[in-house]
Amino acid sequence: MKLSHFDRFWLAEHQRQRDVAQVHPTDLDQPLNAEHSLEQQVLQRAERCAIQRNELTYVQRWHQSRRLLTLVLGVLASLLGIGTTQALLSQAQPISLLFAVGVLVLPNLMMLLLWALFALRRSKPRGITAFGLQLMYWLQRQPEQAALAASWVEHCQRQRLLTPLMAIVTHGFWLVIATFSAATLVLYLSFNDYAFRWATTILEQPQLMQWAQLIGWLPEVLFGVAVPEQGGTTSTADFSAIAGRWLTLCVLTYALLPRMLCLLGAMLVWAYRLTQLGLDLSEPGYYRVSQALQAQQRGAQVVDADAGDAAEQLVFHYARHGEGELIASLDYEADPSWNAAVSYWGVVASYTQKQALLKQLQAQPVAHLTLRVASSLTPDRSSMRYLASLAPYTQALKVVLIDAAGDTYRAQWQQLLQRYEVNYD
Template sequence: MEDPVTALTALDKRWLTEAIRLREEHAGLLDDQEANRHARQHGGDLAARIQTRALFLAERDGTTGALRHWQQGARLALLVLLLLALGSGAGLAFAALGDGLRPVNVFWALGSLLGLNLLMLLGWAVGFALSGEHGAILGRLWLWLSERLARDAKAAHLAPALLVLLQRERLSRWLLGLLVHSLWLLAMAAALAMLVALLATRRYGFVWETTLLAAEPFITLTQGLGALPALLGFAVPDEAMIRASGDTLTAVDSARQAWASWLLGIVLVYGVLPRLLLAALCLWRWRQGRARLSLDLSLPGYAQLRDALMPRSERIGVHDAAPDALPHFCADQHAPSSSGALLVGLELDDQRPWPPALPAGVADAGILDSRESRNKLLEQLSRFAPARLAIACDPQRSPDRGSLALLAELSRNAGATRIWLLQADTGQTLDAERLGDWHAALDRLGLVHVDTLPLNWLEHGHD
């Protein structure tokens, strides 16, 4: 059973599908014969088959693991930004009020607490209105940090694939907006909490100062800004308190408390609440759009897969040059509903008599000596998997990557698999080094190998 913590979500599956598409657009089609058979076996419409194929390739080639590494990097980057927001918010509050030894200029404090926040909010709103896909600095920083912290070369196409997928429903602005507003919400909440802590444990005096202006603009501004917080129960200094604070440092406790309540209300109403509402809006639109995400089947990378994945015709495949390093294949037995036993030969020459005498209940699948015979058997096994499969191999041949890949794929379509390494013909001997290569390769695949025909195992399931 798949771990729910690491299980792929619907978004993850579409994300991996887009990543595979981008990878194939840059490097050409992958070796996808087995993936195509797997997709056809699972059925569904073209979109479902394309996704099934992509998930198979992603798991085989390590892209799924790279996605998990990328997501771990994204969570770590988010944690860094959250800690930065917490520290910045608390630092803003402490810088605005100081240590209490000097009076607090209320408008300088207000500018320190809300100035940058409101400026960045205005920039986000302008960018959002002018270009719907505007990427905020914090959002782009998060994506950059996520990619750097992933440290996985196979994750190269993940970030572009995510952006391409989200832009299809114009979701990138909502996701990045959710991130940006949440970080600023945390910063403003931290600033508000620090303000409460400082005002509760220190004695502050509040003043306003001017050289050029009269008192009336400050009175109007103070009462105007305090109108909305007053609806929530926050105090607003009256005209006499405002005038007194402009003339000298007041020592009246009621005036101190009124200014402190006014300052807290301003930060809550104009700093915390706008970010909270915008974060909630972005979250709502993100969830709505995420439910509508689908693959764009008109893209060339998807359209060319139709013939290979739909049952009306079958694509033979693409021959690729040998890679610099041999790939790693995985051989599993995961056919719980399988039954029966089957013997098959792999690229055996005509000098060897075939088939050997077999007991009842053990079927002969012939010799796989062409691509057509391989594909035919694999198609048959994908529908009717045997409980036990024995594969006869000639150890006088080298274990090349094609043979090993075929052995691994055959084993994945049987309940249990054994490799029968044939003895040398009469008057001949096996090359010890080549036989050792076979043993090492089969051990890496996790396949049991024997040097005699396992008749008892094929017939009864044990030796």
């Protein structure tokens, strides 16, 4: 099976979630192409792991289910469009033009408005997209397939693909309804004789025509077709013919064209964001693997960046006052079975997360600060600099070294922490 650009990043996200749960990557003893960038190596590793676990079969089944579901929804939408028009034209004649416009156009416009109000606010599956995903989850009954499905959603959310994808599904569904509705209307009006009129029960005639002029303004601007007016020298047959053409253009203007433009815009956004796919190697899982790959390519040598004058300049000053306790994990949490305490801040991996923790401590120093560090990580200068930047905002700093399977750098961490008199376990 040939993987697409999207699939490769999807498998990388799936593998990242596995790496977060694992104590230590177990497959990095197999060499990767060192000529590629670090991101390409992570993608290559994810694809290789998927092949070893036979997950490409599940990816293929996912795409088969997606194509089948697309076909089913397309058939359902076409039946809705045909059935709506048939139900309208089966009404007793003459058919109310205002009622016809409401039946063929109003639901589409209302759903378009709801989509604009809610679907763009949060990147969360809604509407027909949520319904389709639930069916996909139901079709993926094996645990491996369910895990891949969850990774698919997470991947789309991280890469900002979920919003344009939901737009494509929603607008595509309603575009099919509008297309078949308009096509059925043209077909029936071309080969059958129907009578139309302006009819109302509670509105006065001037009010009715005001509504008609309001509805007909945009079709008149786009196609130059005025609102049909009943009476005068216009015969009933001529009025019905003009009214039929006007009704068709209203469906085209208010139902088909907006959905077509929205669908085109969503597809352009989707295509653009596909070209912008990338991996944030500071994320938990990616960071650990990227560090292991770099260490492997360096010949597994420890870059002990505290050697030299720059390291000697680090000074740990501690606060005189502080309240409470705070626990955080540096780069990732190495022990998935560990039960986080109430005072657990979370994982501090990216630059943004590190700055957020630092700002919180600056605003409210703590009495005890505990940092959980995986001993499989290489001790480097940046880590020690970050520890030194946290020290002024706590009375007591403690590092808990978490052992991991495979080679570790526990001794190097202990030596480095002893140099700066930082407590550790």
